[in-house]
Amino acid sequence: MSDRVVLSGSLDPLKDKVIAVIGYGNQGQAQAKIMRDSGLNVIVGNVPDRYREMAKRDGFEVFDIPEAARRADVIMMLLPDEVQPQAFQEVVSAVGDRNVVVDFASGYNVAFGLIRPPASYDVVMVAPRMIGAGMLDLHSRGLGFPVLIGVENDASGRAWDYAVALAAGIGALNRPGGVAVKVTFKQEAFIDLLDEHTNWPLLLASFMAFFEVATKEYGVPPEAVLLEMYASGEMAEVASQMASVGAFEQLSLHSTTSQYGQLSRALKYYDEVLRIVEDEAKQIWLGDFAREWSLEQLAGKPKFNALWEHVRSTDMAKAEAELFRLLGRRRAP
Numbered sequence: 001m002s003d004r005v006v007l008s009g010s011l012d013p014l015k016d017k018v019i020a021v022i023g024y025g026n027q028g029q030a031q032a033k034i035m036r037d038s039g040l041n042v043i044v045g046n047v048p049d050r051y052r053e054m055a056k057r058d059g060f061e062v063f064d065i066p067e068a069a070r071r072a073d074v075i076m077m078l079l080p081d082e083v084q085p086q087a088f089q090e091v092v093s094a095v096g097d098r099n100v101v102v103d104f105a106s107g108y109n110v111a112f113g114l115i116r117p118p119a120s121y122d123v124v125m126v127a128p129r130m131i132g133a134g135m136l137d138l139h140s141r142g143l144g145f146p147v148l149i150g151v152e153n154d155a156s157g158r159a160w161d162y163a164v165a166l167a168a169g170i171g172a173l174n175r176p177g178g179v180a181v182k183v184t185f186k187q188e189a190f191i192d193l194l195d196e197h198t199n200w201p202l203l204l205a206s207f208m209a210f211f212e213v214a215t216k217e218y219g220v221p222p223e224a225v226l227l228e229m230y231a232s233g234e235m236a237e238v239a240s241q242m243a244s245v246g247a248f249e250q251l252s253l254h255s256t257t258s259q260y261g262q263l264s265r266a267l268k269y270y271d272e273v274l275r276i277v278e279d280e281a282k283q284i285w286l287g288d289f290a291r292e293w294s295l296e297q298l299a300g301k302p303k304f305n306a307l308w309e310h311v312r313s314t315d316m317a318k319a320e321a322e323l324f325r326l327l328g329r330r331r332a333p
Contacts, residue, residue, distance in 0.1 A: 011039070037139070075095070
């Protein structure tokens with residue numbers, strides 16, 4: 001087995017530590033609960049909001065972020081990327097140069113220089129490839145899940161031990177289905193962004209073009225188009241099979257007509273898509289996107305808001321809302 005792949009790990013490096021989970025949202029809640037179930041000493045740092053009240057109801061000691069950091073030996077930065085830099089300044093002010101372990105669930109801010117931790121900190125990354133609700137569900141069934149782990153700074157000489165221990169503590173290791181793969185912070189941020197800039201946008205663009213052509217040029221009912229593309233749930237089942245047996249091998253579950261159509265057209269489009277992926281990869285790796293997104297936030301997110309306004313006004317979005325209403329499905333807020 002590759003030395004980059006880790007399947008098991010000891011909790012011993014964390015046994016005598018106070019662990020502060022900073023941010024009690026999607027990831028914070030799941031990781032805090034699983035670590036507590038693992039027998040670790042967990043507190044929560046959060047601003048006064050509904051998440052703070054949720055943490056209290058869940059039985060955690062909850063403090064303002066600086067106070068939680070001051071009390072902690074291990075600090076887990078589980079806030080959204082855009083608010084982390086300011087919160088981290090508060091953490092540094094509270095901790096000073098004391099040796100602590102700081103864990104990030106994404107390499108983004110450190111990789112692109114938006115956060116620069118002091119040299120006295122052990123800086124690690126444990127990045128789950130699973131949403132918080134999924135982590136809790138798998139934990140309840142005794143199953144693990146994939147994570148990417150990395151070390152940016154090893155002040156104590158034990159940073160990798162802490163990273164592996166945290167991966168075990170949040171339920172990713174020592175269980176069926178659990179695995180950690182070693183990467184750098186920048187590699188994690190890069191593939192995360194590249195997925196978001198290529199696979200998903202290309203899929204959304206394909207849906208939008210499919211809907212436009214099928215409904216307006218060929219008169220297919222929009223309800224039928226939406227069900228064919230994704231609303232039936234068949235696509236989700238295909239994705240599940242990809243995770244189980246592989247992207248190519250799952251094709252054997254389709255008709256031979258489908259297999260031929262998918263394989264021949266995938267290779268037909270490959271060169272054009274490759275150019276798109278190469279261009280996006282270069283922009284991400286050089287930090288162009290990080291600068292673009294930082295400037296968009298500083299400007300008050302005008303393009304972000306305009307993009308949402310545009311897609312919600314499309315015929316496809318309106319047809320989807322009507323179909324989901326007829327089917328009695330809950331839409332995201």
